[in-house]
Amino acid sequence: MHRLVRTMLGAAAVAVSTVPLAAQRPDRARLQALTDSIVAAALATGNVAGMSVAVMRGRDTLVLKGYGLADLEFDVPMPPDAIYEIGSITKQFTAVAILQLVEQGKLSLDDDLSKHFPDYPMRGQRIPIRRLLDHTSGIASYTDLPEYANLSRLALTPDSVVGFFSGHPIDFAPGARMSYNNSAYFLLGLLIEKLSGLSYAEYVRQKLFEPAGMTDARYCSETAVVKRRAHGYDMSRTGLVRANFVVHTWPYAAGSLCASPGDLVAWNRALHGVKLLSERSYRDLITTGPLNDGTRIRYAKGVAVDSLHGRRTVHHGGDIDGFASELQWFPDGDVTIAVLMNSQGPVRPYAIAHAIGAALFGRPAARTAPRGTTAEYVGEYRAGPEASARSFSIEQDTAGTGLLMRMGNRPGVPITFVGPDTFDASAPVGNLRFTFLRTGGRVTAVRFDPVYGNQVLQLQPASK
Numbered sequence: 099m100h101r102l103v104r105t106m107l108g109a110a111a112v113a114v115s116t117v118p119l120a121a122q123r124p125d126r127a128r129l130q131a132l133t134d135s136i137v138a139a140a141l142a143t144g145n146v147a148g149m150s151v152a153v154m155r156g157r158d159t160l161v162l163k164g165y166g167l168a169d170l171e172f173d174v175p176m177p178p179d180a181i182y183e184i185g186s187i188t189k190q191f192t193a194v195a196i197l198q199l200v201e202q203g204k205l206s207l208d209d210d211l212s213k214h215f216p217d218y219p220m221r222g223q224r225i226p227i228r229r230l231l232d233h234t235s236g237i238a239s240y241t242d243l244p245e246y247a248n249l250s251r252l253a254l255t256p257d258s259v260v261g262f263f264s265g266h267p268i269d270f271a272p273g274a275r276m277s278y279n280n281s282a283y284f285l286l287g288l289l290i291e292k293l294s295g296l297s298y299a300e301y302v303r304q305k306l307f308e309p310a311g312m313t314d315a316r317y318c319s320e321t322a323v324v325k326r327r328a329h330g331y332d333m334s335r336t337g338l339v340r341a342n343f344v345v346h347t348w349p350y351a352a353g354s355l356c357a358s359p360g361d362l363v364a365w366n367r368a369l370h371g372v373k374l375l376s377e378r379s380y381r382d383l384i385t386t387g388p389l390n391d392g393t394r395i396r397y398a399k400g401v402a403v404d405s406l407h408g409r410r411t412v413h414h415g416g417d418i419d420g421f422a423s424e425l426q427w428f429p430d431g432d433v434t435i436a437v438l439m440n441s442q443g444p445v446r447p448y449a450i451a452h453a454i455g456a457a458l459f460g461r462p463a464a465r466t467a468p469r470g471t472t473a474e475y476v477g478e479y480r481a482g483p484e485a486s487a488r489s490f491s492i493e494q495d496t497a498g499t500g501l502l503m504r505m506g507n508r509p510g511v512p513i514t515f516v517g518p519d520t521f522d523a524s525a526p527v528g529n530l531r532f533t534f535l536r537t538g539g540r541v542t543a544v545r546f547d548p549v550y551g552n553q554v555l556q557l558q559p560a561s562k
Contacts, residue, residue: 124457129153129160132457137165140445147331147338147441148176152359153454154434157367161454162359168328168440170338179358180328182438183318183344184423185416187362188355189283190383191302193231193400194369195290197379198305204293207231207382214289218260221268227289229272230282231399232387233550238266239279240348253345256288273390276397276552280352287351298351310368312361318346318354327356328440330420338441341420353418362436366427370412384412393545395552396531402549404529407455408462415448424451433458448528467515472501475521475534479544479555488555492532492544503532 148166164176207228229235240263263281299317330341413426424447426435437447480489502510513521523530531547
C-alpha cells in the first residue's frame with residue numbers, strides 16, 4: 099500500500115533526467131519513442147524487473163506497451179496486458195463503492211462510525227465516515243504499527259485484524275490533520291459488505307469491474323493461477339529478489355485489487371465519464387475537504403486532486419510487496435497515464451509517469467522567489483519532541499538563491515517557489531508542498547503537504 103515520503107525521496111531521478119522534453123503535444127510516434135527512452139533508462143539501472151505503460155487521450159491510444167520481464171527466472175517478456183497488483187489504487191474503487199451505497203440511501207458520509215460498528219472503541223471521539231475516506235480519522239493505521247511485520251504473514255479473520263488496530267490509541271482528533279490510513283479503508287471494505295450483502299470481492303466485480311469493462315481485473319489471490327500475471331520483486335542490497343508473500347486478508351479494501359493497464363484505462367474512462375456514479379456523487383468523490391482549522395487538503399475520497407505540469411490532475415499511486423503503480427487522469431484533453439511495475443525499488447512509477455507527462459504537456463514556466471527572502475525559511479523543522487517524529491531541514495543551495503529540503507542523510511531536494519511562502523518539490527520525488535507559516539511576521543513553522551499527508555512542523559531554535 100502507498101508508502102509516503104521515505105519512498106518518494108528515493109533515487110528515482112535517473113528515469114527522468116536522461117531524457118529531453120519534446121515539444122508540447124508530440125505526435126504518437128514521438129511520444130512512443132520518448133516513452134521507450136524513459137523506460138530504457140529505468141531498466142538500465144538494474145533496479146526494475148519490468149513495467150507496462152498506457153497513455154490515452156480520449157479513446158486514442160498513444161502508448162500501450164510492456165517492457166522488461168514479467169518473470170526474471172524464466173526470462174518471460176512483459177506483455178502489454180500483464181496483470182499487476184495495484185496496491186492503493188484500490189482505494190478509489192472502495193470510495194466509489196461507498197458513494198454508490200450513499201446513493202442507495204444505505205448510509206450518509208456524515209454517519210458516525212459507531213452507527214455501523216457499535217462495538218468499535220471510539221474513545222470519546224466522533225468519526226464521520228467521510229473522515230475515513232480522506233485519511234483524517236486519526237485511527238491508528240495498522241501498516242504503521244510495529245507488530246504488523248510479523249502478523250501480516252498470518253491469515254487472520256477480518257474481526258481479528260480490526261481487533262489488532264482498534265486496540266491502539268487514536269493518533270489525533272478526527273480532522274486535526276491528515277495521515278495516510280489503511281485501517282480506515284479496511285473498515286470501509288467491511289462497511290461495503292455489511293450494507294450490500296456481498297463480499298467486497300464480489301461487490302467490486304459486479305458493480306465496478308463489469309460496468310467499467312475491466313475484463314482482467316480481480317481481487318488478488320496468493321494462490322490462484324492467473325494467466326499473464328506478472329511476478330513481483332523487491333530490492334535487496336545485492337539486487338532484485340522475489341517479493342515477500344502477501345496474505346490478501348490484510349490489504350483488502352485498502353490495496354488488494356489486481357488489474358492490467360487496459361483495465362485502468364477502462365476504469366478512468368468509466369469513472370471520469372460519470373458512468374459509475376451520479377454527477378453529484380462524482381463531484382463529491384473528487385472534491386477535497388478541509389481540516390478542522392480550515393486548511394484544505396489535496397486528497398479527496400480515494401483519489402488525490404492536484405496539479406501536475408500546470409494542469410488539474412486526479413491521481414493515485416500504489417505500493418504493495420513486489421509491485422508499484424501510478425494512475426493519473428488529466429481533465430484537460432481527457433488524458434490517462436498509467437504506469438505499472440512488478441518491482442519495488444528506487445525507480446518509482448511516479449517518476450516514469452511524470453517524465454511522460456512532461457513530454458506530453460511540456461513544462462510550465464518556473465517562478466522565482468523574491469530576492470533576499472529565501473534565508474528566512476532556513477532551519478530544522480520537527481513535528482514533535484519525540485525522537486521518532488518526522489523532521490527535515492530547509493537549506494539554501496550553493497548559489498544562495500534557491501532552497502533545498504533534506505531528510506536525514508539523503509541528498510537535498512530542490513524546492514521551487516509557487517507563491518507567497520509556498521514552495522513545491524521538483525519532480526521526480528513527488529508533488530510535495532511546503533507552506534511556511536508566520537507568527538508576528540517571522541517564519542515559525544511549515545505546513546508539510548506530500549498529498550498523502552498534511553501536518554505542521556515547527557521551526558526549531560538554532561543551535562548555539
